[in-house]
Amino acid sequence: MRRSELATFLQEMLEGSQLVERNLHRAVELMRNFKQVAADQASEQRRLFDLADVVREVTDTLKPSLKRYPHALVVDVPGKITMDSYPGALGQVIINLVNNAYLHAFEEGSHGTVKLTAHQEHDRVVIELRDDGVGMTEAMQEQMFLPFFSTKIGRGGTGLGMSIVDNLVKKTLGGNLHVQSAPGEGSVFRLELPLVMTRTEDVGFNAHFQPSDRSHKKAALGCHLGNGFGSAP
Ligand SMILES: Nc1ncnc2c1ncn2[C@@H]1O[C@H](COP(=O)(O)OP(=O)(O)OP(=O)(O)O)[C@@H](O)[C@H]1O
Ligand SMILES: [Mg+2]
Secondary structure (H helix, E strand, C coil): CCHHHHHHHHHHHHHHHHHHHHHHHHHHHHHHHHHHHHHHHHHCCCEEEEHHHHHHHHHHHHHHHHCCCCCEEEEECCCCCEEEECHHHHHHHHHHHHHHHHHHHCCCCCCCEEEEEEEEECCEEEEEEEECCCCCCHHHHHHCCCCCCCCCECCCECCCHHHHHHHHHHHHCCCEEEEEECCCCCEEEEEEEECECCCCCCCCCCCCCCCCCCCCECCCCCCCCCCCCCCCC
């Protein structure tokens, strides 16, 4: 065997083991994410709560990690919207959406704003999370709810965040979710949730985790400039 052949062989071995190591890290990350959801589900309680209180608790928890970014989170949720539902699930939804805005909506060096608002409409509450960031193409909006779709795979994204949101909103909270977005126009995530879960809506936390049925998308605003992000790697 020649020296150069040995060197090539060793280089390939090294690259192979690095690939294995990266995949192991990814597997650990996925396990952590699943475990988190499982823990939330196990400790979950349905109870009466004030929406503004729960939103404040969640945003207070997020504050330390959001402080690292130049963006602003503006919360405008009136008091006295009382819900009889699952505050843990609702909190997880808000966390995933706010994190996504911070991580995906804003370009390097920009100062974005994320607004979280809510109002009551009869026996439902409408919660909107809006960012003034880069927005998404139609193609991205269709894929974003699929498990493992992420434009940051290998850079901290697992692609599970939005499929968890979809599942929690529809199954656990008995509501629905619409996305309105277009490239350059930011994104709006609109949740409509029943204030009080009826018996038929209440599937609790026994619901199976299923991929999205893609029925959550409203017509997007304005024109679309093609899928600049490509499909998931
Ligand atoms: N507010 C947003 N603005 C622009 N793109 C977004 C926004 N929210 C989500 N996305 C896109 O949708 C993709 C899927 O989001 P999702 O939360 O499922 O995965 P992720 O954030 O990449 O990973 P994680 O599982 O860690 O949350 C993101 O990778 C990103 O490309
Ligand atoms: Mg995410």
